[in-house]
Amino acid sequence: xxxxxxxxxxxxxxxxxxxxxxxxxxxxxxxxxxxxxxxxxxxxxxxxxxxxxxxxxxxxxxxxxxxxxxxxxxxxxxxxxxxxxxxxxxxxxxxxxxxxxxxxxxxxxxxxxxxxxxxxxxxxxxxxxxxxxxxxxxxxxxxxxxxxxxxxxxxxxxxxxxxxxxxxxxxxxxxxxxxxxxxxxxxxxxxxxxxxxxxxxxxxxxxxxxxxxxxxxxxxxxxxxxxxxxxxxxxxxxxxxxxxxxxxxxxxxxxxxxxxxxxxxxxxxxxxxxxxxxxxxxxxxxxxxxxxxxxxxxxxxxxxxxxxxxxxxxxxxxxxxxxxxxxxxxxxxxxxxxxxxxxxxxxxxxxxxxxxxxxxxxxxxxxxxxxxxxxxxxxxxxxxxxxxxxxxxxxxxxxxxxxxxx
Amino acid sequence: xxxxxxxxxxxxxxxxxxxxxxxxxxxxxxxxxxxxxxxxxxxxxxxxxxxxxxxxxxxxxxxxxxxxxxxxxxxxxxxxxxxxxxxxxxxxxxxxxxxxxxxxxxxxxxxxxxxxxxxxxxxxxxxxxxxxxxxxxxxxxxxxxxxxxxxxxxxxxxxxxxxxxxxxxxxxxxxxxxxxxxxxxxxxxxxxxxxxxxxxxxxxxxxxxxxxxxxxxxxxxxxxxxxxxxxxxxxxxxxxxxxxxxxxxxxxxxxxxxxxxxxxxxxxxxxxxxxxxxxxxxxxxxxxxxxxxxxxxxxxxxxxxxxxxxxxxxxxxxxxxxxxxxxxxxxxxxxxxxxxxxxxxxxxxxxxxxxxxxxxxxxxxxxxxxxx
Numbered sequence: 001x002x003x004x005x006x007x008x009x010x011x012x013x014x015x016x017x018x019x020x021x022x023x024x025x026x027x028x029x030x031x032x033x034x035x036x037x038x039x040x041x042x043x044x045x046x047x048x049x050x051x052x053x054x055x056x057x058x059x060x061x062x063x064x065x066x067x068x069x070x071x072x073x074x075x076x077x078x079x080x081x082x083x084x085x086x087x088x089x090x091x092x093x094x095x096x097x098x099x100x101x102x103x104x105x106x107x108x109x110x111x112x113x114x115x116x117x118x119x120x121x122x123x124x125x126x127x128x129x130x131x132x133x134x135x136x137x138x139x140x141x142x143x144x145x146x147x148x149x150x151x152x153x154x155x156x157x158x159x160x161x162x163x164x165x166x167x168x169x170x171x172x173x174x175x176x177x178x179x180x181x182x183x184x185x186x187x188x189x190x191x192x193x194x195x196x197x198x199x200x201x202x203x204x205x206x207x208x209x210x211x212x213x214x215x216x217x218x219x220x221x222x223x224x225x226x227x228x229x230x231x232x233x234x235x236x237x238x239x240x241x242x243x244x245x246x247x248x249x250x251x252x253x254x255x256x257x258x259x260x261x262x263x264x265x266x267x268x269x270x271x272x273x274x275x276x277x278x279x280x281x282x283x284x285x286x287x288x289x290x291x292x293x294x295x296x297x298x299x300x301x302x303x304x305x306x307x308x309x310x311x312x313x314x315x316x317x318x319x320x321x322x323x324x325x326x327x328x329x330x331x332x333x334x335x336x337x338x339x340x341x342x343x344x345x346x347x348x349x350x351x352x353x354x355x356x357x358x359x360x361x362x363x364x365x366x367x368x369x370x371x372x373x374x375x376x377x378x379x380x381x382x383x384x385x386x387x388x389x390x391x392x393x394x395x396x397x398x399x400x401x402x403x404x405x406x
Numbered sequence: 407x408x409x410x411x412x413x414x415x416x417x418x419x420x421x422x423x424x425x426x427x428x429x430x431x432x433x434x435x436x437x438x439x440x441x442x443x444x445x446x447x448x449x450x451x452x453x454x455x456x457x458x459x460x461x462x463x464x465x466x467x468x469x470x471x472x473x474x475x476x477x478x479x480x481x482x483x484x485x486x487x488x489x490x491x492x493x494x495x496x497x498x499x500x501x502x503x504x505x506x507x508x509x510x511x512x513x514x515x516x517x518x519x520x521x522x523x524x525x526x527x528x529x530x531x532x533x534x535x536x537x538x539x540x541x542x543x544x545x546x547x548x549x550x551x552x553x554x555x556x557x558x559x560x561x562x563x564x565x566x567x568x569x570x571x572x573x574x575x576x577x578x579x580x581x582x583x584x585x586x587x588x589x590x591x592x593x594x595x596x597x598x599x600x601x602x603x604x605x606x607x608x609x610x611x612x613x614x615x616x617x618x619x620x621x622x623x624x625x626x627x628x629x630x631x632x633x634x635x636x637x638x639x640x641x642x643x644x645x646x647x648x649x650x651x652x653x654x655x656x657x658x659x660x661x662x663x664x665x666x667x668x669x670x671x672x673x674x675x676x677x678x679x680x681x682x683x684x685x686x687x688x689x690x691x692x693x694x695x696x697x698x699x700x701x702x703x704x705x706x707x708x709x710x711x712x713x714x715x716x717x718x719x720x721x722x723x724x725x726x727x728x729x730x731x732x733x734x735x736x737x738x739x740x741x742x743x744x745x746x747x748x749x750x751x752x753x754x755x756x757x758x759x760x761x762x763x764x765x766x767x768x769x770x771x772x773x774x775x776x777x778x
Contacts, residue, residue, distance in 0.1 A: 272777065285774075297770070297773035297776065301772055305692045308699045311695075312408065312694075312698065326691065329688045332688060333692060389681040392684035393674075396684075396687065400672060400674060401675060402677055
């Protein structure tokens with residue numbers, strides 16, 4: 001990627017000016033209200049206006065081509081835009097509003113979609129008007145995703161779909177779904193899968209939210225009972241869904257490489273500050289719990305190393321926008337760091353870290369408990385910890401497949 | 407791997423190819439078998455000097471190339487891969503750093519050209535007990551008419567047998583001072599040690615050794631701070647060597663996983679070993695980030711150099727410990743034989759771990775620097 005300093009400076013000025021003219025001051029500091037993963041956020045008043053302006057400009061999806069509703073920016077310009085937005089307290093709610101649309105489905109449509117699919121699906125997604133969910137896992141196809149059984153049958157001008165999906169985040173509030181379906185049962189399991197796009201608002205689709213160990217969740221079960229997908233909405237080639245779907249997962253992994261993909265329940269204060277408050281310092285200025293002190297130091301180092309690795313791999317990948325194979329390393333590392341942080345948080349809070357609800361516990365304490373519990377999903381979703389290790393050992397290290405018999 | 411400049415890439419490639427040809431592990435084995443008390447081959451050191459490596463941290467005005475710590479780290483990593491023994495780390499990194507950080511113009515002019523051309527081997531004499539504990543220096547520097555008189559013993563001085571001069575860390579009243587002392591000075595007695603990693607350490611005793619005030623680095627009052635900044639750089643350098651030693655251990659192990667057959671298939675096809683390899687590889691990538699970031703922080707004069715250097719030493723220590731043990735475990739019986747090289751890596755790993763503070767030392771230091 002070439003980045004001309006003069007052009008960068010010009011763009012920075014343009015972004016600054018546009019934000020000054022368009023970002024409503026009333027929304028400064030409100031990012032957390034509108035950037036909530038866990039459910040539908042009502043966009044009204046200034047928030048709605050901001051979303052619309054951002055969508056019209058294409059800057060909710062800055063690097064998508066302008067002809068499909070994106071901003072047509074280079075990665076450098078997109079970074080500058082992000083910096084300028086942060087500088088004035090602005091935020092981009094569109095990726096959140098689009099569910100899986102901006103981070104996963106959109107990039108895959110850009111790569112594999114027909115011109116017709118790009119024109120029909122991307123602009124509304126880029127405006128944050130359409131939310132997407134993903135129908136991947138099934139009750140009997142989790143880590144062994146290729147074992148999926150939801151069937152799509154060619155009915156001439158549409159696909160008829162029957163089966164059940166699970167862990168479909170946001171299915172109950174999404175307008176569209178990208179689903180992996182079986183289109184050929186007479187070949188090896190990976191060779192008979194296709195990816196179809198179908199509307200959720202139709203008689204053949206039913207969703208049911210799933211309650212988790214952490215309480216309510218964005219996850220649903222989704223039932224297809226003679227549901228229909230338009231014939232035009234096969235994404236990629238027939239029976240090539242495994243490659244298309246894997247590519248989509250790479251986009252997912254790339255979006256899960258930060259150490260805190262979930263909003264933290266522990267407010268803004270750092271873990272070290274929290275430990276000082278709860279545990280206290282001795283006369284030498286060290287935490288009163290010497291064992292915790294060293295494990296906390298180790299965790300802060302691990303966290304720092306994760307951030308350094310993210311930065312290093314990003315720098316090395318510059319000029320090569322393809323999703324890097326290192327995504328599996330980063331996903332596992334992010335998971336380790338985030339889960340350890342949650343465990344340490346609860347340990348530091350002591351019995352305060354056992355609160356479920358009520359005024360006797362602080363908001364931070366209750367939030368930390370939920371973050372801890374929900375965080376257990378991090379090593380399961382998006383390819384479990386073990387699946388990532390399979391990917392690393394086979395795809396990066398070139399170790400051979402296990403032949404089942406020892 | 408950090409994004410390298412063209413100059414750095416060329417230097418790294420040159421180092422890789424030179425070491426593969428001229429200083430592979432078989433040379434270290436021959437050195438060990440010869441029972442050399444020097445701990446390195448003079449011809450190897452001579453060749454390194456001709457390639458300009460000892461001058462990487464020396465300013466051009468004093469005969470070096472001034473290419474910085476990241477560049478130096480690239481060389482140390484390559485040397486670590488093949489266990490190439492030389493005074494490069496002790497003299498050209500630690501010794502040269504001390505002069506860069508605390509040396510007067512006269513001191514730099516006196517010492518740096520010799521370090522850059524390899525004729526001077528200047529090494530830090532710091533540890534006094536079996537543990538690295540720079541907070542408690544007992545070697546005494548008493549005021550004399552023209553400077554100080556040193557009395558005390560330093561242990562496990564790197565390249566202590568071959569050093570032509572020492573930087574002696576001494577307690578002068580309430581101050582800590584760093585003194586440049588010629589190894590031939592009257593009152594110095596050294597005992598070369600026979601160690602598990604077969605390198606050239608010595609215990610050095612100083613009895614009424616005279617130091618002129620012009621041979622003290624920096625001001626006495628800021629000696630403690632100078633020592634801390636010097637130890638940061640030393641730790642980052644050792645971390646770079648550790649990364650190389652661990653990386654080579656990983657490569658040897660991966661190769662073995664792909665070729666060794668048991669139960670009718672290569673052992674790398676077993677998921678237990680595949681996952682172990684995946685985790686070791688991931689840890690190596692993370693460690694690389696820590697090491698390179700520390701070296702880059704030094705080059706950039708960043709605010710958090712102490713944290714970054716402790717992080718790098720601690721992280722590379724943890725990874726090298728695990729990797730050098732897995733090198734033997736995964737090789738099985740062959741890994742236990744002296745005929746195979748794995749033992750050299752395990753032994754060197756143990757030595758590098760103790761140098762300039764082990765993991766526990768740097769974890770504690772990181773906590774302190776973080777304010778708890």
